[in-house]
Amino acid sequence: MQFFLAQVEQGKDTVCASLRESAVKKNANDQRQFANFMKIGSVTLKNKTILAPLAGITNLPFRLLAKEAGCALVCSEMVSAHGLINKSKRTEQMLDSLPEEKPLSVQIFGSQPDVMAEAARFVESSGADIIDLNFGCSVRKIIKTGSGAALMKTPETAEAVIKAVRKAVRTPLTIKLRAGWNPADNQAFEISQIAESCGVDAITIHPRTAKQGFSGHSDWALIAKLKKQVNVPVIGNGDIFCADDAIAMLEQTGCDAVMIGRMAIGNPWIFSHVLARMRGEAEPTADLQHRFEIMTRYVQESVKYFGEEIACRMMRSRLCWFAKGLRNSSQFRKSVNHISTETEALQRIEDYKESLQADL
Numbered sequence: 001m002q003f004f005l006a007q008v009e010q011g012k013d014t015v016c017a018s019l020r021e022s023a024v025k026k027n028a029n030d031q032r033q034f035a036n037f038m039k040i041g042s043v044t045l046k047n048k049t050i051l052a053p054l055a056g057i058t059n060l061p062f063r064l065l066a067k068e069a070g071c072a073l074v075c076s077e078m079v080s081a082h083g084l085i086n087k088s089k090r091t092e093q094m095l096d097s098l099p100e101e102k103p104l105s106v107q108i109f110g111s112q113p114d115v116m117a118e119a120a121r122f123v124e125s126s127g128a129d130i131i132d133l134n135f136g137c138s139v140r141k142i143i144k145t146g147s148g149a150a151l152m153k154t155p156e157t158a159e160a161v162i163k164a165v166r167k168a169v170r171t172p173l174t175i176k177l178r179a180g181w182n183p184a185d186n187q188a189f190e191i192s193q194i195a196e197s198c199g200v201d202a203i204t205i206h207p208r209t210a211k212q213g214f215s216g217h218s219d220w221a222l223i224a225k226l227k228k229q230v231n232v233p234v235i236g237n238g239d240i241f242c243a244d245d246a247i248a249m250l251e252q253t254g255c256d257a258v259m260i261g262r263m264a265i266g267n268p269w270i271f272s273h274v275l276a277r278m279r280g281e282a283e284p285t286a287d288l289q290h291r292f293e294i295m296t297r298y299v300q301e302s303v304k305y306f307g308e309e310i311a312c313r314m315m316r317s318r319l320c321w322f323a324k325g326l327r328n329s330s331q332f333r334k335s336v337n338h339i340s341t342e343t344e345a346l347q348r349i350e351d352y353k354e355s356l357q358a359d360l
């Protein structure tokens with residue numbers, strides 16, 4: 001990270017240069033095709049696809065990969081409001097951004113209205129285009145502080161948080177919810193109404209309960225129901241595993257945009273497939289050559305951004321997502337398990353690619 005920041009200071013031109021160039025090209029093309037498709041407050045999205053906030057994943061290099069694939073809005077990882085107001089360097093660095101990825105939504109989490117408001121001001125001054133409030137995280141560490149999905153159980157606190165943040169910033173504000181806490185609760189409706197009345201500009205819903213975590217299925221009927229109930233845009237999320245799922249969610253629920261999480265982790269190019277389907281074209285066939293090119297650039301740009309040691313540690317698990325479903329992926333997984341240098345990482349990718357030559 002220090003390495004990256006030093007580069008930023010020296011001149012932004014060197015940072016993620018290849019990713020930035022292709023993100024710009026892709027933006028220009030899509031702007032023509034999908035102009036003014038959706039608005040979140042004053043922010044216009046060029047189409048209806050959004051990259052979900054994914055802790056540990058949606059950092060700057062990854063967001064640029066999604067952008068290059070045509071994604072209209074990228075979201076940061078969730079950022080701790082406390083971390084921001086305590087001036088934690090690591091937390092502040094999560095606000096790093098580049099013009100080519102814009103618009104950018106930065107998600108914050110916390111449960112104290114004054115802390116959330118101050119953090120939102122900080123995020124606004126960092127240049128974020130949208131501020132998103134995390135009301136959906138069900139990880140123990142988060143909910144035990146009353147943050148994330150725990151806020152869905154406490155409508156008064158939820159309201160106080162949203163009101164305080166709304167009052168603190170002019171930046172468009174969104175909220176990301178789950179269905180509720182327990183299956184019977186469906187607090188999403190109550191919280192959405194509160195959010196709308198407090199001036200939130202869009203609502204994202206991942207229709208699983210907090211108790212469900214990632215088990216079972218997303219209840220898309222709930223997205224449709226919410227869409228009928230509120231007047232702000234509704235972003236549907238949950239269980240989009242291919243381009244046709246994205247189209248199906250839009251058609252079945254009437255939601256204003258789709259947000260893609262897990263499927264994008266090893267397939268950031270999923271957005272280009274969804275956009276092809278939105279244009280009425282067939283979904284492009286998977287292109288192994290392209291997959292390997294992206295893996296290579298992901299490693300290179302992450303090394304530039306985070307420095308070699310941190311990037312390689314990250315790439316041990318990230319690269320496995322890219323190999324999911326490919327022949328001999330378990331062997332590849334083992335081979336990247338201990339990578340510690342960029343050269344090593346690139347060599348493993350090259351070796352794996354060669355072993356799959358027959359499929360290329």
Ligand SMILES: Cc1cc2nc3c(=O)[nH]c(=O)nc-3n(C[C@H](O)[C@H](O)[C@H](O)COP(=O)(O)O)c2cc1C
Pocket residue numbers: 052053054055056057077078107134136137176206237238239240259260261262263
């Ligand atoms: C590794 C991982 C990290 C996540 N981090 C966040 C996060 O930081 N903030 C958030 O609101 N949701 C987070 N989520 C939830 C996703 O944004 C999304 O709501 C969920 O994965 C459902 O969408 P999907 O079926 O497209 O994956 C995370 C999910 C995963 C798998």
